[in-house]
Every structure is written in structure tokens, then in C-alpha cells.
Amino acid sequence: MSCCAPGAETALDLNGATWVLPSSQEIRLASRSLGDDLRQTDLSVPTVHCAACIQTIEAALGKLDHVESARVNLSTKRVAVRWRGDEVPPFVAALGRLGYEAHLFAPEIDDKDKTLAELIRAVAVAGFAAGNIMLLSVSVWSGAEGATRDLFHWVSALIAIPALAFAGGIFFRSAWNALRHGRMNMDVPIAVGVSLAYAMSLYETINHGDHAYFDASVSLLFFLLIGRTLDHVMRERARTAVKGLSQLAARGAMVLRGDGARDYLPVGEIEPGMRMLIAAGERIPVDGKIIQGTSDLDCSLASGESTPKNVAPGEAVQAGVLNLTGPLTIEATAAAKDSFLAEMVRLMEAAEGGRAQYRRIADRVSALYAPMVHLTAFVTFLGWIVATGDWHRAMTIAIAVLIITCPCALGLAVPIVQVVAARRLFENGIMVKDGSAMERLAIVDIAVFDKTGTLTLGQPRLVNAPSIDPAMLAVAADLAAHSRHPFSKAIAGFAIPGGQLKFDAVTEHPGFGIEATDAGSTWRLGRRGWAGWKARTGGEAKHGYGGTVLTKNGMIVASFAFEDALRVDARAAIDQLSDARVPVEMLSGDTAAACAEVAKSLGIDNFVPCLLPSGKLERIETLAKVGHRVLMVGDGLNDTPALSAAHVSIAPATAADVGRNAADFVFLRESLLAVPLALDVSRKAGSLIRQNIAVATLYNTIAVPIAILGHATPLIAAIAMSASSLLVIGNALRLEGFVRHAPAETVANDRHSNNGGRVQL
Amino acid sequence: MRTLAYLIPGTLLLGGLGLSGFLWALKSGQYEDLDGAAERILVDQEDKPER
Structure with missing residues (x-):
């Protein structure tokens, strides 16, 4: 931990205090077998930053017994640990000692991102083909004639085949899918344009003509694939970052068998009637009833109540609430699939409303655009036949219209803006x-x-700290440091460094408070009724009987008021x-x-x-x-x-x-300013998208008449298409300048975010 | 024209070599942790090579 303190990314240090080490059974449950007694566990370690972190972690984990190897992936901020044997090596604890908080990661059967690999391969193939064909095309444009031109066209046609089959396949499949369901998307005109262009160019080549558009069709695929890959990479990064957050739902629970045996079972295998032990700091996995123990429950995530709830045997508890102070024995009353959590998921699935009906801008535009383009090409074809009666010429010009209008810029207009916007947001967490x-x-x-x-x-915040005797506040803070109750944590923040009292025997009474003795006097911090047993309750009724007080030998010496921060x-x-x-x-x-x-x-x-x-x-x-x-x-x-x-x-x-x-x-990050920022960036991205679509339309209104009149040559098509794409990309990049610059705290992260921008291309 | 007969195949061969090199690198996982690869150059490795 030298160059970069993990604290630099405090935003990710979310609920440090409620973070409990996953038990070894839980780790085993979340690991996957690699065969031959070898198991792999994936941990998400959000605070790895640099070479020193990589070395520290890999060296420390490698030294543990039974650990075969440990490998840090800095891009995804994960550690893959391979280990052998029945005992789970204590790697989470080892990471904790080094100052790295680690979360268990759900085992993924399919580790690699297949779509991304396919996209990148397609980009590579299309890029190779586009480069070589362009090289040959330049020679044709600069005056190659006769047999040489034909040779160049034939070579181009050959190179284009794998590009169309491999890179074009992505578009053909998507277009086919859309058409089969009676919808229209941007891939339909792309697929039609590319395949017709190839077919006509091949026909031209066979007949020694000069209207070959191999370069146009392949470079079109190349440009569009770049946009699509960047888009995918951006979304994948966001998804990886979200997946890497700590899992809050319980993965399983310690089940008490009738014969006294204890088994750690995954949530899905817990049945009604089973008894579970829930330690302080764990979440309750399924709905149940308390059999034994008293504690405080944090229901904020489940029901939205901000004040911790005091519970005693006999009371019902919901899945998802956090047990704060004392161990509980709970009898399950419902299986996981019937619990509160599952009910929420069902409600959620039933509610899938607005967003399912939403049609993306690109799809809406292409629903208008594709029929118009295809109609224009067809009318051009008819017009030229009527005017000249020359089939071949009419066909050539109609296809030139299709190629010129092929929505290269339109296909990039939306994804490029969204990539830039998503990156802007990513940098702001x-x-x-x-x-x-x-x-x-x-x-x-x-x-x-x-x-x-x-x-x-x-999380509660102490509101009346200034009105409390500082000495008493210090005593309370020292006591509070022994508990994980949210009220205690709020008070513990007021501890005076160095001025610690020496308490003997600090005990926590779950559901009531903390008790400690010091030089013969008994200190209690907790509920009024329990701590102030000598005091006449009823006074200071403002905070009710549930108010939190500090007492010395039963006399109230300070009372505390909280509000949700x-x-x-x-x-x-x-x-x-x-x-x-x-x-x-x-x-x-x-x-x-x-x-x-x-x-x-x-x-x-x-x-x-x-x-x-x-x-x-x-x-x-x-x-x-x-x-x-x-x-x-x-x-x-x-x-x-x-x-x-x-x-x-x-x-x-x-x-x-x-x-x-x-x-x-x-x-x-903790700041709620993220919401207006996201709104701001989205709105600006929306207006840039509209501008880009306008630019693409403007380009078409200029280029299409030229093509209809039969003046489009392969050279003009190549220049026009590249120019419009560059224009659209340039416009999208303006978003970088638009948005307010990130606050200072993000500077530490920017270096890492920027690295991510250098995608696998 | 004669020169083209060997120059074009030569170009394509070299280009194809580059392409297959990239595809191999992709397949062998060299693009999976770009940030890590950049930082790992600073890590002093022990002399014994990794398995």
C-alpha cells in the first residue's frame, strides 16, 4: 500500500462497518471447480490501483497454504485465486489485513465475453479487408486500366468475401431477425445496401466494367463495426463495475439440524421449518420467525424504515433485513422462492412497462429512412429505364443511389454519441x-x-452533540466503539483520540445497549428504560422512551438525539x-x-x-x-x-x-449530484444525436441527387461516405467539452478511466 | 504487370500475417487486462519464470 492509498476511491468504500468476512462455506459455495481438486474463486477488489497493489496481493495470496496461484486483473479489478484441498485458504482475511476490501463474486460459467470477442474479430477482419481493398481501389482511381483494373477488381472481390461473411454476418443476422418479427432497424438498409453493392460489383467485374464498389461495402462494415464495438465495450465496463459491487443479499445460512449438526446451505435449499443461526452483521436469507435471541434489525434496505427495529423471540422477520447487534436463531417460515425478496422480483417482472415499449431513436429513424431509401433507388431505376431503356445503366445508377444513401453516418450517429456520453458519466462514477x-x-x-x-x-447522525458535556460524549464514544449498531457508530465518531478511558468488561446487550464498568461505577449506553433504571422516566419525553442515553450507575448523564443523515x-x-x-x-x-x-x-x-x-x-x-x-x-x-x-x-x-x-x-459515489449530472449529459447527448441525424440527412440531400443523375462514381462514394462519418464522429466528441468538468475528487480515478478508453482496437 | 503477380500476393500475405497475429493475441487473452499489463512492467519479478 504505497503509492495509492485505497482511500483514494472512498466512493467504493461503501458500508465498511457492516462488512463482514464471508465465511469459508460461503467462499466454497461461490467457487467453481476446475477439475482435479483445483478450485477457483473470483473476488472483486475495488481498491486495486497500480503495480504495487498487484504485487502485494499476488505475493501475499501466493504465500498462503493450498493456494495454487493468484492473478489480479486490474481492468476489471478482480482477483482470481486458484486453490486446492478441503480447507478454504483465508484469502479474504489476508486481503483485509493488507487493507483491501474484497467481495465474493458469483461464479460465472461463461467467463469470457463472447460477443466482445466476436465483435473485435469482426473489426479486425473488416479492417484488414478494407485496408487492402482501399489500396487496390486507389490504384484503380489513379488510372489502372484494362486487364490491370480487372485483376485489381478480382482480387478485391476475393478479399471482400471473408469480410462480408464474417463481419457482415453480424448485420445480416440482426436485419433478418428484425424483418422476421416485422420490425425495421438500422441493419436492414445496411444489409441490403452491402449485399446489393457486392453483387453488382461482381457483375461489373465479370463484364469488365468500372463501377465496382467493393471498397465502399467493406469500409462501411468496418466503420459501423467500430461504432458497435465501442458501444459494447462501454456497456460491458459499466456492467462489470456494477457486478463488482459487494453482494448484499445473503448467499446462504448456517442451518441447525435436529441432531445439533450445523450445515451451511445455499439460500435456495433452505426450507420452511429449518432453523438458522444468524450472526450479528449478517443478512436474513428467507422470511422467518425469531426463536431465540434479541437484537436490532436494520430494515432500511427492505422497508425503508430508517430507525433500527428492536426484536425479540416470536417476532416475524423479512428476508433482506440486516441483523445488527446480537446472534439470532430463526425458524424459516417460507422458502427463498416465496420470501419477500422473491415477491419483489415478481412484482418487478410484472411491472416491466415503460421501457419495454420504448423504441430507440435509431430504430425510429430507420423505420422512416429505409423505405424511403429503397423507394428512391427503385424510382431511380424505373426513371432511367424509361429515359434510356438501358437496363444495365439503370441498375448501376440505382445501386449507386443505395450505396450513397447507405446509412454509414446514420449508423454511427447514435452509438458514437452514446459512447462518448457513457464515458463522461463513467469518469464521474x-x-x-x-x-x-x-x-x-x-x-x-x-x-x-x-x-x-x-x-x-x-445512517443516523447525532444532532445534539454541541449540547452534550464533552467529557460525557467522550465516554459515550468509547463505549459506542464496541457496537455495530448504527446509533453507536454515529456516537463513536466523536471519540477523542488518545483520551481513552480504561473500561473493564464491556458487554453488549443486544436490543438494549452497551454496559461497561470502570473503577466501580457502571456505565450504560442504550435505551432509556434499560440504561437509566434509577431515573424517573417520563421527563424529557421529547425523545420518547426509546431515546438513547448514557447513564452512570443508573443516573442519566447525557441523552442523544439522532436524525437520518x-x-x-x-x-x-x-x-x-x-x-x-x-x-x-x-x-x-x-x-x-x-x-x-x-x-x-x-x-x-x-x-x-x-x-x-x-x-x-x-x-x-x-x-x-x-x-x-x-x-x-x-x-x-x-x-x-x-x-x-x-x-x-x-x-x-x-x-x-x-x-x-x-x-x-x-x-x-456518495454525492446525489450524480442524478442531475446524468440528466444533463443525457439531454446533451440527445441534442447531439439529433444534430448528427440532421447532419446525416443533410449529407443525403446533397449526395442523393448527384447519384440519381448518374454522376456518382466509386471514388465519389468513398469520399462522401468517409467524410460524413468523420463529421458525425467529430460532432459527438464535442460532448467532451460540453459537460462541466468533474469535481476534484475524480482526478485520482481519471487515469484509470482514460486507460479504459483505449479499447482493444 | 509481372511485378504485380508477386507484389499483390506478397502484400496480402504480410497483411494476413498481421491479422492472424492479432487474432492469436486476442485468443490467448492478451487483451483481457490492458491496465494490468501496463502496470505489470513495473513489478520486479523473481527470477524463476511463471509456469
């Missing part, structure tokens, strides 16, 4: 799942926010959205009082409290029905159906796994 998300975000007219975990951090820049983000003419609404599962407070401090006029997940969904659907295009920003399990029902959705990296997967955008 915002991951875009696909290009259509940006198109959809650009047209939203109302934003709906979840409260807990989205507008707020879902607002996310960084929440207010600024809401203001910016309002400036962008996107009104904001807040939907929450939390109480009306808690919502009102947050709404007031953020200046939000509309909010609906106490909503069930289906209530949020209904609200979104109502808004959509009256014609609004809704942006949903949320993190909880209970937001998931709403996230997928909305026109477009954004989730923070701290969101529940399902929510993260359902959302179109995921932002990794």
Missing part, C-alpha cells in the same frame, strides 16, 4: 447499463425519489433538478414524521409516506398514466418494482442487489 437508458433519461419530466438510503444515507449534496441535486424543469417527489416506506422532516430540509413539496412496495409501484403507474415520464431513484428492495416500472431508473451503489440490476444507471 456513474454506470450506464445501455444506450437507450440515456435516450429515456433525456425526456423525463418528473423525478421520484425514495427517502431512506437515497436522499438520506440510511442526508446524502451529500442532496439539496443541491434537488435544486438542480428543479432548474432543469424536473419536479421532484418523494415516496417512502418510513413514517410521515420522518418524511416530513426530510422533505422540509430538502425543499420537496410532494411526498407520500408509509408506502408499501406495491404502493410505490401504483404511484409510478398513475403518474405514467397521466402522461408523465418518470425517473425513479431508489435503493431498497421495496423500491425494486418501482425502479423497473419507471420510464428510467437510477440506483446508488449501496442499493440492494436486485435494485442495482433493475436500475438503468448506478452511481458509485
Whole structure:
């Protein structure tokens, strides 16, 4: 850990305190067998940065017993560890000691990205063919005649075959797919243009003609494939980054058998009636009932309640809530497929609304464009036959029209802008799942926010610290350091360095608080009723009986008030959205009082409290029905159906796994300014896309008459097509200058993001 | 014309060599961790080569 402290990417250091090491059973469950007793585990290590990190990690892991090899992939920020034997080597703990937080990665059967490999291979083949054919074409243009020209044409025709078969296959398949389903996409005119151009050029070559368009058809494929590959790389990077976030859902649980044996079972194998042990810091895997133990549960991710809930035996618990303070024994009342989580997924799948109906700009344009182009070519053909009666000439000119209008620029106009925009967002810690998300975000007219975990951090903050005796606050902070309860963590932040008291025997009473003795006196930090057993409760009723107090020998010496800490820049983000003419609404599962407070401090006029997940969904659907295009920003399990029902959705990296997967955008940094930034970039990308389409159309209105009149030669076609593509790409790059520059904190990351821009080309 | 008879095949052969070289590099996973490859040059490796 020399050159770059892992802290540099604090945004990824999400919920450090609630992070528990995955148990060895869990690691074994998430590893895959390579045969011959060898197993591989993939870990996501978001904080690897540089050569020193690679060396430290690989050396440290390589030294562990039974570890066969460890290999860091810096681009994806993952470590692949290969190990043998029954015992799982303690590699997560070893990484933790080095200061790297590691998350287990779901085993992937198909490790390599097949589509990307196919695209890159196609680009390589098309590039090779385009280069060589262009070389031959230049000789033809500069005056090769007779047998030499024919030879060059024949060689070009030969080189073009593998390019068309291999690189063109991607377009042919997509075009065929679209036509078969009665739809139209940009690939249809491309496929028609390329194959007709090739066929006619071959005919010309056989008849010793000079109108061969081999160069045009192959370089068209080459340009389009570059755009398509960049687009794919960008989306894949975003998806990899999102997949690398820590998994929040439980992967399995320790099941207590009737005979006292303990087994670690994957979530899918837990059946109703089984008893599970849930340690403090673990999430509850399936719905259940508490048999034994008391604890505090953090329900913020499941229901949106910000205050931890105190639970005792007999109470029901939902899958997905986090056990904070004490160990619990739970009897499963539902299997995973019937649990809360699965219900959310079902609601989410049923809600798939706005985005499924959305048709991408490129598809809408091509639905207009393709028939027009094909009709123009056909009319040209008829016109020339009527005018001259020369079949061959009419055919040549009609195909020249098709080639000139082939949507090279149009095919690049949209993806190139989206690649540049996605990269801009990536540098600011915002991951875009696909290009259509940006198109959809650009047209939203109302934003709906979840409260807990989205507008707020879902973590309490001590509000009355200045009014508390500093000495007492220091005592409380020292005590609080022993607990993972969110209130304790908030108080522990006020510890005075060095001034530690020596407590004897600190014990945590789950559900109540922390107790410690020091020189004969007993200190307690926790619920009023438990800690202040000598005090007359009832006074200071403002915080209720549940208020948190510090007591010395039963006498209250300090009381603490908390509020849910607002996310960084929440207010600024809401203001910016309002400036962008996107009104904001807040939907929450939390109480009306808690919502009102947050709404007031953020200046939000509309909010609906106490909503069930289906209530949020209904609200979104109502808004959509009256014609609004809704942006949903949320993190909880209970937001998931709403996230997928909305026109477009954004989730923070701290969101529940399902929510993260359902959302179109995921932002990794803490600041909520990511939302207006994404909106801003998307809108600018939208206007650039329109400009690009206008440029491409303008090009056609100039070039098409030339082609119709029969003046298009292969040379003119080649120049016109390349020029329009370059124009469109140049216009897309203007987006880089448009958008506000990233705040200073991103500088550390920029180097890495920039490297990623240098794609495999 | 005679020169073309060996120059064109020669060009294509060299180009094809480059192409197959790239495809081989792609297949053998050399493009999977570009950032890592750039940084690894700074790592002092022990003398014994990796398996």
C-alpha cells in the first residue's frame, strides 16, 4: 500500500462497518471447480490501483497454504485465486489485513465475453479487408486500366468475401431477425445496401466494367463495426463495475439440524421449518420467525424504515433485513422462492412497462429512412429505364443511389454519441447499463425519489452533540466503539483520540445497549428504560422512551438525539433538478414524521409516506398514466418494482442487489449530484444525436441527387461516405467539452478511466 | 504487370500475417487486462519464470 492509498476511491468504500468476512462455506459455495481438486474463486477488489497493489496481493495470496496461484486483473479489478484441498485458504482475511476490501463474486460459467470477442474479430477482419481493398481501389482511381483494373477488381472481390461473411454476418443476422418479427432497424438498409453493392460489383467485374464498389461495402462494415464495438465495450465496463459491487443479499445460512449438526446451505435449499443461526452483521436469507435471541434489525434496505427495529423471540422477520447487534436463531417460515425478496422480483417482472415499449431513436429513424431509401433507388431505376431503356445503366445508377444513401453516418450517429456520453458519466462514477437508458433519461419530466438510503444515507447522525458535556460524549464514544449498531457508530465518531478511558468488561446487550464498568461505577449506553433504571422516566419525553442515553450507575448523564443523515449534496441535486424543469417527489416506506422532516430540509413539496412496495409501484403507474415520464431513484428492495416500472431508473451503489440490476444507471459515489449530472449529459447527448441525424440527412440531400443523375462514381462514394462519418464522429466528441468538468475528487480515478478508453482496437 | 503477380500476393500475405497475429493475441487473452499489463512492467519479478 504505497503509492495509492485505497482511500483514494472512498466512493467504493461503501458500508465498511457492516462488512463482514464471508465465511469459508460461503467462499466454497461461490467457487467453481476446475477439475482435479483445483478450485477457483473470483473476488472483486475495488481498491486495486497500480503495480504495487498487484504485487502485494499476488505475493501475499501466493504465500498462503493450498493456494495454487493468484492473478489480479486490474481492468476489471478482480482477483482470481486458484486453490486446492478441503480447507478454504483465508484469502479474504489476508486481503483485509493488507487493507483491501474484497467481495465474493458469483461464479460465472461463461467467463469470457463472447460477443466482445466476436465483435473485435469482426473489426479486425473488416479492417484488414478494407485496408487492402482501399489500396487496390486507389490504384484503380489513379488510372489502372484494362486487364490491370480487372485483376485489381478480382482480387478485391476475393478479399471482400471473408469480410462480408464474417463481419457482415453480424448485420445480416440482426436485419433478418428484425424483418422476421416485422420490425425495421438500422441493419436492414445496411444489409441490403452491402449485399446489393457486392453483387453488382461482381457483375461489373465479370463484364469488365468500372463501377465496382467493393471498397465502399467493406469500409462501411468496418466503420459501423467500430461504432458497435465501442458501444459494447462501454456497456460491458459499466456492467462489470456494477457486478463488482459487494453482494448484499445473503448467499446462504448456517442451518441447525435436529441432531445439533450445523450445515451451511445455499439460500435456495433452505426450507420452511429449518432453523438458522444468524450472526450479528449478517443478512436474513428467507422470511422467518425469531426463536431465540434479541437484537436490532436494520430494515432500511427492505422497508425503508430508517430507525433500527428492536426484536425479540416470536417476532416475524423479512428476508433482506440486516441483523445488527446480537446472534439470532430463526425458524424459516417460507422458502427463498416465496420470501419477500422473491415477491419483489415478481412484482418487478410484472411491472416491466415503460421501457419495454420504448423504441430507440435509431430504430425510429430507420423505420422512416429505409423505405424511403429503397423507394428512391427503385424510382431511380424505373426513371432511367424509361429515359434510356438501358437496363444495365439503370441498375448501376440505382445501386449507386443505395450505396450513397447507405446509412454509414446514420449508423454511427447514435452509438458514437452514446459512447462518448457513457464515458463522461463513467469518469464521474456513474454506470450506464445501455444506450437507450440515456435516450429515456433525456425526456423525463418528473423525478421520484425514495427517502431512506437515497436522499438520506440510511445512517443516523447525532444532532445534539454541541449540547452534550464533552467529557460525557467522550465516554459515550468509547463505549459506542464496541457496537455495530448504527446509533453507536454515529456516537463513536466523536471519540477523542488518545483520551481513552480504561473500561473493564464491556458487554453488549443486544436490543438494549452497551454496559461497561470502570473503577466501580457502571456505565450504560442504550435505551432509556434499560440504561437509566434509577431515573424517573417520563421527563424529557421529547425523545420518547426509546431515546438513547448514557447513564452512570443508573443516573442519566447525557441523552442523544439522532436524525437520518442526508446524502451529500442532496439539496443541491434537488435544486438542480428543479432548474432543469424536473419536479421532484418523494415516496417512502418510513413514517410521515420522518418524511416530513426530510422533505422540509430538502425543499420537496410532494411526498407520500408509509408506502408499501406495491404502493410505490401504483404511484409510478398513475403518474405514467397521466402522461408523465418518470425517473425513479431508489435503493431498497421495496423500491425494486418501482425502479423497473419507471420510464428510467437510477440506483446508488449501496442499493440492494436486485435494485442495482433493475436500475438503468448506478452511481458509485456518495454525492446525489450524480442524478442531475446524468440528466444533463443525457439531454446533451440527445441534442447531439439529433444534430448528427440532421447532419446525416443533410449529407443525403446533397449526395442523393448527384447519384440519381448518374454522376456518382466509386471514388465519389468513398469520399462522401468517409467524410460524413468523420463529421458525425467529430460532432459527438464535442460532448467532451460540453459537460462541466468533474469535481476534484475524480482526478485520482481519471487515469484509470482514460486507460479504459483505449479499447482493444 | 509481372511485378504485380508477386507484389499483390506478397502484400496480402504480410497483411494476413498481421491479422492472424492479432487474432492469436486476442485468443490467448492478451487483451483481457490492458491496465494490468501496463502496470505489470513495473513489478520486479523473481527470477524463476511463471509456469
